[in-house]
Amino acid sequence: MNSTCMASAVACFSVLSLSGCVMGPDFQVPDNPLASRWASTPSEAGHSGTRESAVDVRWWDSFADAQLSALVREAQTRNFDLQLAASRLEQSRAMRRQVAAEELPAVDGSVGYSRSRNSQRGLNDPSGNSGKQAFNLWSGGLGISWEADLWGRVKRSVEVADASVHMAEEDRHAVQLLVIVQTAQDYIELRSTQQGLAVIEQNLHIARRSLELTRLQLEEGVATDLEVSEAAAQVAEIQARLAPLQQHSAQLINALSLLLAREPRALQQQLSAPAAVPAYTATVPIGLPSELAQRRPDIRLAQARLHAATASIGIAEADFYPRITLSGNLGFQALQLSDVGSWGSRSFAFGPGVSVPLFEGGRLQGALQLQEGRQQEAGIGYQKTVLRAWHEVDDALVAYQASQRRRDSLQQAVEHNQRALDSVHQQYAQGTVDFLNVLTVQNALLANQAALVDSTAQVSLSLVGLYGALGGGWQG
Structure with missing residues (x-):
């Protein structure tokens, strides 16, 4: 699945670059x-x-x-x-x-660590401890964005x-x-x-x-x-x-x-x-x-x-x-430092974003004139x-x-x-x-x-x- 996404991303970048x-x-x-x-x-x-x-x-x-x-x-x-x-x-x-x-493309890298404890009455506790004790959270990754x-x-x-x-x-x-x-x-x-x-x-x-x-x-x-x-x-x-x-x-x-x-x-x-x-x-x-x-x-x-x-x-x-922006990120998130880098700690997201001017009240026409x-x-x-x-x-x-x-x-x-x-x-x-x-x-x-x-x-x-x-x- 990961290789399929990467291949799709490369194909989109190539097509959009050549067809502009x-x-x-x-x-x-x-x-x-x-x-x-x-x-x-x-x-x-x-x-x-x-x-x-x-x-x-x-x-x-x-x-x-x-x-x-x-x-x-x-x-x-x-x-x-x-x-x-x-x-x-x-x-x-x-x-x-x-x-x-x-x-x-703009590429950003991030690495983070936090020591936290969630509410026992909250909706979710990623540590699985139901808010009864504190936990460590290690995260990091790469983010990329590019306007076609x-x-x-x-x-x-x-x-x-x-x-x-x-x-x-x-x-x-x-x-x-x-x-x-x-x-x-x-x-x-x-x-x-x-x-x-x-x-x-x-x-x-x-x-x-x-x-x-x-x-x-x-x-x-x-x-x-x-x-x-x-x-x-x-x-x-x-x-x-x-x-x-x-x-x-x-x-x-x-x-x-x-x-x-x-x-x-x-x-x-x-x-x-x-x-x-x-x-x-x-x-x-x-x-x-x-x-x-x-x-x-x-x-x-x-x-x-x-x-x-x-x-x-x-x-x-x-x-x-319309403006089309391609963005994605690849990273990891783990509760234990020893799990950082393992296959199970991976995370990724990829997808295009489209912005279309629908109503500008004549602003764009005025700017052109x-x-x-x-x-x-x-x-x-x-x-x-x-x-x-x-x-x-x-x-x-x-x-x-x-x-x-x-x-x-x-x-x-x-x-x-x-x-x-x-x-x-x-x-x-x-x-x-x-x-x-x-x-x-x-x-x-x-x-x-x-x-x-x-x-x-x-x-x-x-x-x-x-x-x-x-x-x-x-x-x-």
Whole structure:
């Protein structure tokens, strides 16, 4: 009899495993709606252009700035946001293992002992002593249960869990890309601020020399008190510009320290010495349109979210159908320890259980409609994400080219301002012009020099933004 039951159980498990079907639609990777070619702005003479080739995985190394590369490497190792994203990824993987366990039978073992005495007035005393004395009871056994996944509910649940793992992976990729871009941007802005400080200090030196010259001319009777006051005011005005930039420089160093999970001012000694703004002059590889969906973590995340929503429809549909659970146990029970394991102490039970939804008041239908609505929302979200990515890339390309044109124009303006300042200083020393002309020309030079420093940094910042829009960097 025992062998017959075991054979029946094996046969039921085999038949139910092979005869199951999977409810709901199968996920299909959406078509890539991107255009066939990049609508990039053509490069001009003296400008860094773009080309359709593989995006540099370690694009920050292309700036040839060892300090920048070191900061990016450390940020990817120490950043707290990345550590949090990695923790969320491990949690999603653990949840996936938990869901996948439903595909396998659950087996439980138990061993028990009790010393007890039944009532003399009770209905039953397993010891046969009619409740007149205590007895020992030894028991143990194995229990097994398994849900026959006839409609693919468990398979779809595992599919949703897999998609959730992919979502967590892409979330980590997105955080990694953001950390890289933010580190590069803060570093470039720091170097730009330091260069701006150098420009102001240079102009401050020129203004102080002008003040000395004006005082000498006052002593000689050539200049007036008004011109001395104007020169002194010019020195004070230029000097006042130093404090905000010094504050901004300190804040940027602290921002980089935070990205690297370090205490405030931890990088002060390392980054306080001024350095040039990182520049990139080679042709920029922007990849192929078909690769954008594989590089951008937000597009990959939207695709995984659509996958999860599609598989959830199958779970909702499977809930309309009966659930069949096979369960059984094999064990022993004896009053004496010496009888444990004997043939007479054996016990077993085996049988299927069926749960059929008869009346749910529209709950199952509502759950199905909800999942279908979520799939529709995820599909629209995917299309929106792809379109937004295309816009961001196009905007970044335009910004990169425009920033180069502005930088070149400002470079010419600074050269003309410098020649004009040299000329007006000679004329002022000769007494042919008043100090107002000197102030006007020097202010114009200072404004254009500051704008040139900002524009030079903006070229590099727009390139960092382009690489961020292209989704390059997290692959490393």
